[in-house]
Amino acid sequence: MxxxxxxxxxxxxxxxxxxxxxxxxxxxxxxxxxxxxxxxxxxxxxxxxxxxxxxxxxxxxxxxxxxLDKTTHEVSPPxxxxxxxxxxxxxxxxxxxxxxxxxxxxxxxxxxxxxxxxxxxxxxxxxxxxxxxxxxxxxxxxxGTDEQKKTYLPKLTSGEWTGTMCLTEPHCGTDLGLLRTKAEPQADGTYKITGAKIFISAGEHDMTENIIHLVLARLPDAPVGSKGISLFVVPKFNVNADGSIGSRNPIFCTGLEHKMGIHGNATAQLTLDGAVGTLVGQPNKGLQAMFVMMNAARLGVGMQSLGLTEVAYQNAVAYAKDRLQMRALSGPKAPDKPADPIIVHPDVRKMLLTARAYAEGGRALGLWTTLQLDKELSSDDADVRKEAGDMVALITPIIKAFITDNAWISTSHCMQVFGGHGYIAEWGMEQYVRDARINMIYEGTNTVQSLDLLGRKILADNGAKLRKFGKMVQDFVEEEGTNEAMQEFINPLADLGEKVVKLTTEVGMKAFGNQDEVGAASVDYLRVVGHLVFGYFWARMAKVALEKQGGGDPFYKAKLATARFYFAKLLPETASLIRTARAGLPTLVEMEESWF
Amino acid sequence: MxxxxxxxxxxxxxxxxxxxxxxxxxxxxxxxxxxxxxxxxxxxxxxxxxxxxxxxxxxxxxxxxxxLDKTTHEVSPPxxxxxxxxxxxxxxxxxxxxxxxxxxxxxxxxxxxxxxxxxxxxxxxxxxxxxxxxxxxxxxxxxGTDEQKKTYLPKLTSGEWTGTMCLTEPHCGTDLGLLRTKAEPQADGTYKITGAKIFISAGEHDMTENIIHLVLARLPDAPVGSKGISLFVVPKFNVNADGSIGSRNPIFCTGLEHKMGIHGNATAQLTLDGAVGTLVGQPNKGLQAMFVMMNAARLGVGMQSLGLTEVAYQNAVAYAKDRLQMRALSGPKAPDKPADPIIVHPDVRKMLLTARAYAEGGRALGLWTTLQLDKELSSDDADVRKEAGDMVALITPIIKAFITDNAWISTSHCMQVFGGHGYIAEWGMEQYVRDARINMIYEGTNTVQSLDLLGRKILADNGAKLRKFGKMVQDFVEEEGTNEAMQEFINPLADLGEKVVKLTTEVGMKAFGNQDEVGAASVDYLRVVGHLVFGYFWARMAKVALEKQGGGDPFYKAKLATARFYFAKLLPETASLIRTARAGLPTLVEMEESWF
The missing domain is CATH 1.10.540.10 (Acyl-CoA dehydrogenase/oxidase, N-terminal domain)
Known part of the structure; x- marks a missing residue:
């Protein structure tokens, strides 16, 4: 359907x-x-x-x-x-x-x-x-070492084998410093790894002949905390010197989680019982190596939510055009039919346009950021690489948290458009909501993203990266300053830019007094900066659409209408967020723990 | 767990x-x-x-x-x-x-x-x-007639039989005027009813020996639309003159919906194949009779979401005190443990306090409104009945929509407190989110509630009911005007009260020009009024807590802290909502239907 x-x-x-x-x-x-x-x-x-x-x-x-077949430990996907x-x-x-x-x-x-x-x-x-x-x-x-690259990369590239990230354990998710899985060095230079991992996405399946697990574990002499974690590659089947599949490595799926959504993906509990692995990167520097995966994964999670927003939007539009129910308050719009299609109702349009504006804004931001990633990885100019890398670092937590929060709002709206049918599995809408929910949690919860943005990416470098982005916004505002038709976009954008500067300074000053002020403001702050970033891309898209709409292609007219909707109905959320961010810590700490 | x-x-x-x-x-x-x-x-x-x-x-x-047993049409609950x-x-x-x-x-x-x-x-x-x-x-x-009351009310009162509301059909939910189920009058004064109903909650089960369905249907000569709908009582088993159970009435469960949540409730597709029923109330006045149920049901839906908010909150608090993960940004709070309990983190507290403030605010509003309902139904003073009835009418859509939206936010926050574990069924948190989602849809979607509030309850009587509530707020503000300790609550409340008056006038004026302006503003408007109402009860609770906190009972200190949180972190949402409500219709109608 x-x-x-x-x-x-x-x-x-x-x-x-x-x-x-x-x-x-x-x-x-x-x-x-x-x-x-x-x-x-x-x-x-x-x-x-x-x-x-x-x-x-x-x-x-x-x-x-x-x-899961509990005797063979093999998993069949749907x-x-x-x-x-x-x-x-x-x-x-x-x-x-x-x-x-x-x-x-x-x-x-x-x-x-x-x-x-x-x-x-x-x-x-x-x-x-x-x-x-x-x-x-x-x-x-x-x-990886040359040997590891030679062994694994061609197979991962072709897709003959798949890979996983094994981080979480029952008692630690966000706080990987607490992890307990042990790696015992062997005489041949390999390690025997023992422990229990949970929440391993795509952790076991029969779609490929081998699965390459990247596993965080501790060496025997490792310092406590996050500075004592090393990264290992642990294949499901050991790989022979000639590249062929060898013996089964004791890393077994011992359970599958029952989840709210993403049912088609095997979220595995993995038990390692002396599984053989080799070290990736330096001992005790596993977290740094893992962060390469994690940053890519965070952009990836944003794209998951972008995808869900888009498909939920398309289905809600189709339903809203098709479903006849009630008349427009201003009088019948389809008098030949028993009722008007529900797309005539302003709030139905508001729900649809919210999803559309978040999808198209997210797409623009996602593609721009990926372009920066390509520049960071492939430019032969060190300055370009540095500049682009700064932008990727700044924007990554925004893509992860802002786009996934927006998808939660959007998929829920799109489901609401279906009324009671939205709650019924066969229509597919409630699945989008359930699937979208995980994206706010995994690869670092959205709260963790907000702390990364405000604490690490902005305050820790005295706002240098944010100023670089701000400069781009300001340049655009100045370029368009005499373009009358762009004022409706440029003015709120410039205004929000100034407010972000003030808010950043204010939170930064408070944080000098008490670091917990960062955590008190960060979630609201991230959404404010998210709207600044979306606002910038919506203004840029509006500029192109303004130039081209005369040609009669409704694509540009729709783009412009959606941009106007974004500035009128979504960006103003910042008015409240700035207030609540500024309200800071006091009302969050007045409650003693025992009063809760 | x-x-x-x-x-x-x-x-x-x-x-x-x-x-x-x-x-x-x-x-x-x-x-x-x-x-x-x-x-x-x-x-x-x-x-x-x-x-x-x-x-x-x-x-x-x-x-x-x-x-569902497809041969017997009988349903077994869990x-x-x-x-x-x-x-x-x-x-x-x-x-x-x-x-x-x-x-x-x-x-x-x-x-x-x-x-x-x-x-x-x-x-x-x-x-x-x-x-x-x-x-x-x-x-x-x-x-009901005396006969109907005598037959059914004692059994419904004792709980020996249960009842249902059969409104929705596949092609109509909100727009009951479109319904097609037919009622043919019989010589003995009964009716034979034929049609298909869907989404019938508790529509079939084996918990009682009989189920009393209240069914909307059309008489043969009924006018089209909502003025041609009559209400019938259709028991699963016909009832003999002596009150004993008679023959099976052909109203059969032919399917159960697969839903996002409330899995334990049988959401039935019912097929009526000449089922015998008797008329309730006047012919063609079924909707009015049904509204008695619907208004009670709308208050009931608010209470469903209040219940979910409370239980989700309690579980999230327990987890946040128990789960050790990371240190507070301001330094360790539990240095004897490997990490701090996550309740030290400001944003975790913000999520918990959001649920707490919405639960306690919802409870105060729910109980006050039910007290008004008792006065409306049982006072011997007609003025009191009228006054109380006006308040119930005004507040019902707010309880239905505001409390259910708040529960969606709150249960999702409480789930987020659990991190990845929140997404796993065994912890129970994701069920609260799924169950909470239906409450925003059934008994009139929250958009329908907002139209009821702004269009019918407020603009249609030129704001008379709203002014009555406003008078109560104003009286309280004046009473507490010289109470220094109450200023932090009274000032934002008075301020919001003035803004609501202005906003109501503005939207009302616009609606004279175009009725669709009501639908463009109503959802945001309902949340603004919701905060006014919650703000009033939070201020009243704060007043009591201020007076009693000296006694050392932490209950009052917690109440006061939660009130402060509410005014600092939740009520300011109105700043944005007022802007987006005022932005009105233009950006919602610029998109032509074909551009979507």
Whole structure:
């Protein structure tokens, strides 16, 4: 019943008309030859895979879930998942933005980002299997030995094997410093790893012949806390010297979690009983190595929520046009029908436009940030790399937290458009809400993201990164300062920019007195900065749409209308958020613990 | 693993220390003898039922769900539900606030309200079985013939039979004017009813020997639209003249919905195939009769969400005190432990306090409104009845929409406190979120509530009812005007009161030009008025707490701290809501339907 059409036109608009990505890619040696036609052709094919292969098994995958055979410890994902993965591998999709040195296609991450948005619209639970692999690939590519790279990267690139990230233990999630899994060095240079991991996404399945686990554990002499954690690669099956599959490594799935959503993904409890692993990177520096995966994963989580927002929006629009119920308060709009389609009702439109504005804003921000990532990783100019890296660091927690919070709001609105039918599984809407909920939690809760943004990314460098972004906003405001038609966008943007500067200074000053002031303001603060960033991209998109709307293409008129909606109905949330951020710590600490 | 302690102390605080309900009840003839001891004793026992009988089968009920036997059309609720219902009936709980003329205990609705809050904390899905019955009881009590009352009310009062409300059909929910179920008059004065109903809560089960369906249908000569709908009582089993159970009436459960939550309640598709019914009230006036049930049900839905907020809060607090993870940013608070309990983190406290402030505010508003309901139904002074009835009418959509939206926010926050564990079914938190979601939809979506509030309850009488409430707020502000300690509460309350007046006038003026302006503002407007109402009760609670906090009872200190949190962190949401309400219709209608 549900439907999904890949938003190719909007991706192309952002990439080619707003960001002019091919000009930017020309400056990056590995991508100098990537032209718009190539990008467009790849995302069009990617859209077919997302909408035709994995979207049709999304609802059934949610209903069926994964099955663990407790005797063999093997896990079967829902029907069709294995076959879809085979199609994915045959299409060469895992290799899209991988290093050609290991068999990759060497396309920019930008293209992969488009693919992932669409795959997440199609089926988030399925997409997590290759998604986690990609994180393992990145960590090994950045920190692995030559031997490890040679052994694992070609197989991860081709998709013949998948990978995981094994961080969480029952007593520690956010606070990895508490972790207890042990790694005992062996005479041959390997380690025997013993412990219990939980919440391991894509942790076990039968879709590939091997699974490459990246596992955090402690060496025997490791310092306590987060400075005593090392990273190991622990394959499900040991790999022989010739690359063939060897003996089963004792890392077993001993349970699957029953979750609110993402039922199609196997969230595994893994028991390691002397599993053989090799060290990745330096001893006791595992967290740093893991952060390579984690930052990629945080951008990935934002894209999961972007995908859900888009597909929920499309379905809610279709329903709102189709469902006849009541008349418009201002009089019948479809007098020939027994009632008006509910899209005539202003609040239904408000719910739809909220999802649309958050989807399109998130897409613009996501693609811009991925372009910065490509620059950070591939420019031959150190200044460009530094500049782009700063932007990626600043924006990553915003993408993770702001886009996932927005998706929670948006998918819930889209479900509400369906009335009672939204609550019924067969329509597919409530699944989007349930799936969207995990994105606010994993890869660092949204509170953790907000502390990362305000504490680490902004206050710790005295606002230098934020000023760089602010400079870009200010330049745009000045450029458009004499453009009468842009005032409705530029004025609130400039105003919010000033308020962010003031708020940052104020919270920073308070934090000198008490560091807990950071935690008291950070969640509200992140949403305020999120709106500044979205506001900037919405203003840039509005500028292009204003220039082109005369041509009669309704695409530009819709873009402009959505931009106006964003500034009138969503960005004003900042008025309250600034107040509550400024209210700070006092009313949060007046309650003694025993009074709760 | 989950826990629940009935909030008896807080209920007593609201009833006896803030609202002085026994003084008020003394003025109402049927309740003149109801004293505080009686109320306290009843709610204490009710709390035991909620926490000891139905709470333990909440999680299992969610996991098991209901089962339909497709050949017999019989439905089995989850294990333990039938036995719990037997205990409920044996305890005399169904009769609590029912009319003594039909075997009721004749206690005020106020006491029943406390019971229902606690039962919903214990198990919303289970509580819907008796809850729907109560609606059927009210409709028959108000509109039934003597014969119908004699036949059905004693059995509904004792709980031997349950009842349902059959409104929705596949093509119509909000817009009941479209309904198609037909009622053919028979020679004996009965009707044969044929049609299909969906979303019938508690629509079929084996917990009682009979189920009394109240069914909306059309007479053959009925006018089209909502003025051609009649109400019928259609028992599952026909009732013989001597009151004994007769033949099976052809109203069969032909399907159960697969829902996001409330799995323990049977949401039935009912097929009526010439089922015998009798008319309730006047022909073609069924909607008015049904509204008696619907208004009671809307208050009831608010109480469902209040119950979920309270129980989610209690569990999140317990987890936040227990879970050790990271150190406070301002330095270790539990240096003897490997990490601090997460309740030290400001944002965790913010999430907990949000749920607490919404629960306690909702309880105060719910109990005050139910007291007004008791006055409306039982005063011997017509002016008092009118005045109280106006307040119930004004506040009902606020209780339905504001409290259910707040519960969605609160249960989601409480789940977030659990991190990844919140997403796992065994902890019980994600169920609260899923269960809470339906409350924003059924008994009129929250958008419909907002239109009812702004359009029907406020603009249609030129703000008369709102002014009555406003007068009460203003009187309180003036009374406390010289009380220095109350300024922190009184000032923002007075300020918000003035803004509501201005906003109401502005939207009312715009609506003269275009009625769609009502729909463009109403959802934001309802939340603004919701905060005014909550702010008023929080200020009144703060006043009592200020007076009594010197006694050293931490209850009052906690109340005061929560009041301060409410005014600092939640009420300021109105700053944004007023802006977006004022932004009105233009950006909602600029998008042409085809551009979506």
């Amino acid at each position: 549900a439907q999904y059409t890949p938003p190719l036109r909007d991706m192309q608009f952002v990439m080619h008309e707003v960001l002019n990505v091919t000009d930017e890619l020309k400056t990056l040696p590995p991508y100098a030859d990537v032209d718009a036609d190539t990008i467009n052709a790849v995302i069009e094919e990617g859209g077919k895979f997302a909408s035709q292969v994995i979207f049709p098994i999304n609802l059934s995958g949610d209903q069926e879930g994964c099955t 029907k069709g998942f294995k076959e879809a993965y085979k199609t994915y591998v045959e299409g060469g999709w895992p290799a899209l933005s991988c290093d050609p040195a290991y068999g990759g296609q060497g396309l920019p991450h930008l293209v992969n980002q488009c693919l992932y948005e669409m795959m997440n619209s199609g089926n988030q639970a399925w997409t997590m299997y290759p998604g986690l692999s990609h994180g393992a690939y990145e960590a090994l590519h950045a920190h | 989950a826990q629940y302690t009935p909030p008896l102390r807080d209920m007593q605080f609201v009833m006896h220390e803030v609202l002085n309900v026994t003084d008020e009840l003394k003025t109402l003839p049927p309740y003149a003898d109801v004293d505080a001891d009686t109320i306290n004793a009843v709610i204490e026992e009710g709390g035991k039922f909620a926490s000891q009988v139905i709470f333990p089968i909440n999680l299992s009920g969610d996991q098991e769900g209901c089962t 294990k333990g539900f039938k036995e719990a219902y037997k205990t409920y009936v044996e305890g005399g709980w169904p009769a609590l606030s029912c009319d003594p003329a039909y075997g009721g205990q004749g206690l005020p609705h106020l006491v029943n309200q406390c019971l229902y809050e606690m039962m919903n904390s214990g198990n919303q899905a289970w509580t819907m079985y008796p809850g729907l019955s109560h609606g059927a009881y009210e409709a028959l009590h108000a509109h």
